[in-house]
Amino acid sequence: MTIGVLGLQGDIEENVAATSQALQELHVNGTVDIVRYTEELEKIDGLILPGGESTVQSTLAAIQRSLPAIKKRISEGMPVLGSCAGMIMLSKRAYDRIIGDTKQKLLGNLDIVVERNAFGRQNDSFEADLSLAMLGKEAFRGVFIRAPAVSEVGKDVEVIGKLNNRIVVVKQKNIIGTAFHAELSGDSRMHKHLINMVLQFKNKNGS
Amino acid sequence: MTISLVATEPKPKGIKVETIENAQMVRGTTLLKRGFAHMQKHGVVMDVTNVEQAVIAEDAGAVAVMVLDKLPYDVRKAGGVARTASVKVIQEMMDAITIPIMAKCRIGHTDEAKILEAVGVDMIDESEVLTPADEERHIWKWDFTTPFVNGAKNLGEALRRIEEGCAMIRTKGEPGTGNVSEAVTHIRMVNNEIRRIRSIYQDSDRQELMKAARELKVSYQIAEETARLGRLPVVNFAAGGITTPADAALLMNLGCDGVFVGSGIFKSDDPAQRARAVVLATTFYDDAKIVMEAQKMVDEKKSLLGMDTNNLELRMQERGEHA
Numbered sequence: 318m319t320i321g322v323l324g325l326q327g328d329i330e331e332n333v334a335a336t337s338q339a340l341q342e343l344h345v346n347g348t349v350d351i352v353r354y355t356e357e358l359e360k361i362d363g364l365i366l367p368g369g370e371s372t373v374q375s376t377l378a379a380i381q382r383s384l385p386a387i388k389k390r391i392s393e394g395m396p397v398l399g400s401c402a403g404m405i406m407l408s409k410r411a412y413d414r415i416i417g418d419t420k421q422k423l424l425g426n427l428d429i430v431v432e433r434n435a436f437g438r439q440n441d442s443f444e445a446d447l448s449l450a451m452l453g454k455e456a457f458r459g460v461f462i463r464a465p466a467v468s469e470v471g472k473d474v475e476v477i478g479k480l481n482n483r484i485v486v487v488k489q490k491n492i493i494g495t496a497f498h499a500e501l502s503g504d505s506r507m508h509k510h511l512i513n514m515v516l517q518f519k520n521k522n523g524s
Numbered sequence: 525m526t527i528s529l530v531a532t533e534p535k536p537k538g539i540k541v542e543t544i545e546n547a548q549m550v551r552g553t554t555l556l557k558r559g560f561a562h563m564q565k566h567g568v569v570m571d572v573t574n575v576e577q578a579v580i581a582e583d584a585g586a587v588a589v590m591v592l593d594k595l596p597y598d599v600r601k602a603g604g605v606a607r608t609a610s611v612k613v614i615q616e617m618m619d620a621i622t623i624p625i626m627a628k629c630r631i632g633h634t635d636e637a638k639i640l641e642a643v644g645v646d647m648i649d650e651s652e653v654l655t656p657a658d659e660e661r662h663i664w665k666w667d668f669t670t671p672f673v674n675g676a677k678n679l680g681e682a683l684r685r686i687e688e689g690c691a692m693i694r695t696k697g698e699p700g701t702g703n704v705s706e707a708v709t710h711i712r713m714v715n716n717e718i719r720r721i722r723s724i725y726q727d728s729d730r731q732e733l734m735k736a737a738r739e740l741k742v743s744y745q746i747a748e749e750t751a752r753l754g755r756l757p758v759v760n761f762a763a764g765g766i767t768t769p770a771d772a773a774l775l776m777n778l779g780c781d782g783v784f785v786g787s788g789i790f791k792s793d794d795p796a797q798r799a800r801a802v803v804l805a806t807t808f809y810d811d812a813k814i815v816m817e818a819q820k821m822v823d824e825k826k827s828l829l830g831m832d833t834n835n836l837e838l839r840m841q842e843r844g845e846h847a
Contacts, residue, residue, distance in 0.1 A: 445547045
């Protein structure tokens with residue numbers, strides 16, 4: 318299998334490293350590719366939208382005219398994991414806690430509304446343990462950096478994790494969105510979960 | 525871990541622990557500080573002096589803005605003492621844009637830094653563009669919850685700044701000159717010094733590595749980690765004199781993780797176009813066709829004229845070099 322990491326801006330290499338580690342631990346044969354061009358989207362079986370600045374990523378994706386192609390692959394069922402900025406990119410609507418609605422272009426595959434910088438600025442960034450039943454009993458260390466939170470979810474969206482009543486992990490069929498950076502915690506369970514989704518997706522498609 | 529936590533202080537004062545409802549929230553950790561810098565990677569941080577420029581930078585795709593009272597080019601022309609920006613200007617920007625806001629304080633000026641932390645900027649640049657307040661020592665950055673970025677022109681400076689608690693390094697270059705040559709010299713110097721200690725590390729020659737660490741005036745531990753990684757243990761951006769998309773691509777191709785553009789954008793006559801072009805060239809630095817398209821977006825007649833760096837009255841890069 319080939320997992321792509323959208324390579325426009327942000328912690329791209331960190332996601333490549335976390336995914337490679339997860340593949341190794343699962344003994345799954347696969348490669349991780351950085352994806353920057355529209356045609357590269359055809360070669361991947363799963364996609365990671367990394368952390369970074371969502372305004373920059375969407376500006377670059379718009380210049381490259383790759384947004385419709387990414388949107389199409391995801392709506393066809395390709396598994397995708399978006400962390401922080403990646404979750405914002407996936408959402409239907411995003412607004413900033415202070416500034417309000419922004420002009421940024423979004424993919425809109427994930428039926429959620431996201432509040433950007435929901436916990437405050439960098440000084441308010443934090444680490445905290447999360448209980449995520451989807452990944453097992455052991456707590457997951459959430460690394461929240463100028464993190465967003467989910468303020469509304471559509472009817473097909475499953476709430477996977479909360480922190481003090483704020484939604485921080487969601488799943489809608491083939492799409493996972495996290496407000497924190499699973500790639501920075503040293504815990505590969507979230508990336509393993511994505512790989513397992515990709516295995517199922519490939520089996521279903523008979524490839 | 526995908527981020528190196530080398531050289532972290534045992535009990536930094538900048539860490540704050542708070543329990544809200546059921547969650548224990550820990551702030552100001554090395555992972556959060558260096559992690560913030562990792563989120564800036566492949567991006568362009570732009571120097572701005574007012575809200576209008578900050579909005580142009582955000583619209584063009586800047587990953588963050590750096591607030592100054594004067595652009596480095598004007599600092600050079602004005603002379604006198606250059607200090608941290610007005611609090612009011614920073615606060616106006618915080619209400620106008622959604623991307624991170626960084627601001628500069630003087631080298632060693634712990635109290636300017638405390639003010640910037642209290643205002644709530646996302647990162648503090650302890651910068652040689654401003655007039656140093658302490659010739660002997662830099663700020664002890666472990667005391668802060670806010671992450672810091674520092675300039676360096678060689679490996680020893682970079683690692684000493686990391687040991688003082690900075691979360692990100694940038695080349696010093698020669699700010700405000702529109703001339704990228706010093707930044708190139710600095711990144712090459714850092715790369716070559718890392719190459720040297722890496723080969724010592726690969727030969728498992730502990731004694732020689734210890735000697736190298738002493739020459740660099742750094743701990744053995746950080747020298748070893750840098751040698752093992754084959755790169756700086758924190759994010760490393762290029763800065764100083766970047767003016768065109770081609771300049772950005774040149775430094776990215778030398779292994780930088782992103783770029784700072786100081787006077788190059790808002791001292792040009794086509795700032796909005798140029799800002800977007802530099803962003804594009806930074807992401808696609810290894811694709812000559814896209815860098816060419818980006819270069820086509822700017823007009824060389826509108827570039828900052830720039831200056832020869834050999835005959836400068838003020839060499840900002842030498843500030844703080846002995847600390």
